[in-house]
Amino acid sequence: MEDHMDDDLVRALATDLYGTFPRVVERMGRRLYWGLRRMSGDHHEAEDLTQETLIRAYQALCGYQHDRICELKLEPWLWTIALNLGRNHLRSKSRRPTLVKLTEPQGVEDPEMVDGAAWDRRLNALPPTQRTAVVLRHVVGLGIDEIAEATGRPVGTVKTDIHRGLGRLRTIMEAETYDARA
Amino acid sequence: MTLERELAALVGDLPEGISEGVALGTGLADGFDYYESPIGTVVVTFNLTGVSGLGLAGDDWQTHFQKRTGRALLRAEAPRAWARHLPEAIEAGRPGKVPVDLRTVTPFQEKVLEVTARIPRGEVRSYAWLAKEAGRPSAVRAAGSAVARNPIPLMIPCHRVVRSDGRIGNYSLGNPANKLALLDHEGADPLWLEKLASRGIRFRANIRTKIFCHPTCRHIRRSKPENVVDLHGIEETVGYQPCEVCRPV
Incomplete structure (x- = not known):
């Protein structure tokens, strides 16, 4: 579709x-x-x-x-x-007009989700290649081939990155629940 | 909920301002901002190419702009590369270091506007002179409509273009009173210009240097009054050389 x-x-x-x-x-x-x-x-x-x-x-x-x-x-x-x-x-913005946001109450413009900070902490614990692969696969929803194309890494490596990344996230989250109970 | 589902739920809405920023950055929309000018607050529109329009703040400039360009408008700051030169370009009445976007006019109109932009502050030229300088001496009416459609008045100083008989003529930015006010602001003394026109004076010559000029050319205005004579038409210029700066013929 x-x-x-x-x-x-x-x-x-x-x-x-x-x-x-x-x-x-x-x-x-x-x-x-x-x-x-x-x-x-x-x-x-x-x-x-x-x-x-x-x-x-x-x-x-x-x-x-x-x-x-x-x-x-x-x-x-x-x-x-x-x-x-x-x-x-790379930055090349000096030749462009920059938008003036008419409604800009300080700090409110960040559209962060309720549990965003928690996810940043978890994802930040992953090596960069695993983090990128997991986000592209499961947050963005790209296919394995598409991730391989976008990152320039072999399909097999992408699969491994996703698998290991998810495994590590599960471990982190289990530890969180354990800490919360304790 | 599985981990995969939780991750998939991490996509929210597109934050405000991004699509507008993209529109400005790609040139799909122009930005606009307000500036002060000798005849009041004006609106300046701009994009990646340069300044694309200028209008009087109260006027219906937004509709005009969209009809002319088909592009959207967003409140924005001018590109940093040249924004600091903009107030001076408006005050001085010349683009200077500010790039201009003349994509909505024809090549001949663009040429006419380029010539217009070179008329010095405090001086005036005729439509006939513009047509000649733009390379089509017979296209006086076309030069006139190019000036009338000037998308960036003030910065491209069409207020310095007067009728070939020397009368002040119309003005696209508001009304002829604004044209008079601008010329006056630049020290061109519109009443004196009208008086010259009513007396049929087309050129002025220096009897010592044997050079004739447009009446407002800085060279003839700098000459000692006792050396200056009025000329009423091209036939009276016999024996004089045309000035190389104002190129009267």
């Missing part, structure tokens, strides 16, 4: 990039943000990276031919960009 919707979106993108791109932001933006949020543990970093990823994606699409856009697997491709940006922390 989701796949069909993505196919339609990619086709629409290939014929009308300008008109369709806001739908990409709407559809993919939240998974991108919350995935990055759980990987980085920081609202501002996740916000910056989400924005930057989508802007870079748009710029790249502007230079792509129709067929190349049609062949894109949109979400893994966005994650390839996001993970690269996260590594390099």
